[in-house]
Amino acid sequence: MDGATTPGTTPILILLGPPGAGKGTQARKLEERFGAIQLSTGDLLRAAVAAGTEAGQSADAVMKAGGLVSDEIVLEILTDRLAEGDCAKGVVLDGFPRTTAQAEALDAMLAEKGQGIRAVISLEVDDVAMVRRVAGRFTCGCCGEGYHDDFKPTAITGVCDGCGSRNMTRRADDNPETALSRLKAYAEQTAPLVAYYGARGTLKRVDAMGDIDSIETEISRIVEAA
Ligand code: ADP
Ligand code: ADP
Ligand code: ZN
DSSP: OTTOOOTTSOOEEEEEOOTTSSHHHHHHHHHHHHOOEEEEHHHHHHHHHHHTOHHHHHHHHHHHHTOOOOHHHHHHHHHHHHTSGGGGGOEEEESOOOSHHHHHHHHHHHHHHTOOOOEEEEEEOOHHHHHHHHHTEEEETTTOOEEETTTBOOSBTTBOTTTOOOOEEOOTTOSHHHHHHHHHHIIIIITHHHHHHHHHTOEEEEETTSOHHHHHHHHHHHHHHO
16 A cells, blocks of 8 residues: 555654644654654755755745745755655654645655655644644744743743753744735645545544643554554
């Protein structure tokens, strides 16, 4: 079967879900628990924008508008990152694939290497929660830990619990207007992947409206059983 899995092999996990669903938060936890590397195409693209590469320059305006960057650019950036040695331990794909073309390209890439997807987890939240989550999101610029003004504040205001840095960052696209464009892009271009993976038997749906720890417990159970 396409995307078939063998327990015990290098885990390839996919987190699907709209902006703010908790993909990044849960991917970091899976990274700790299963030793797999978190690969966020959003983070890779933001790094390319910051570095001013050719790919970054063409992605910048699209990301600011809340649209999807072209499959060509995203696949190039992801393929380069997957080729690095640390990915051999397994990866948690956070924010990829986002289109059917990307999912098909991933299937082809994995088939070539004789690898399968262990689980695709769809994090499901309602639109109101999604807008609130992105509006209050901030991240430690040093260690990458994610926080939220209301739902996951730092213990000491402005200081990262993990590394003690005061270098907190907020994303330019985490404003209510752009969030709505991103939600629209999700509904039109990414939501069809729920059916795509559903048909291949690798999909698990998770109610992502609960608290971070109980969602982590549910996802870990799914991954262990997959
Ligand atoms: P979110 O936290 O909203 O899910 P990400 O950090 O994953 O956001 O992505 C931020 C932006 O980067 C997206 O709005 C989109 O412009 C671009 N992007 C990230 N991943 C992809 C992808 N797989 N395909 C196309 N565009 C992407
Ligand atoms: P995504 O990567 O899907 O865009 P994030 O993991 O960055 O989402 O989460 C978006 C924001 O919501 C962050 O500020 C994060 O701290 C917070 N958050 C994540 N999961 C939950 C949850 N289950 N309940 C409340 N807030 C959450
Ligand atoms: Zn930190």
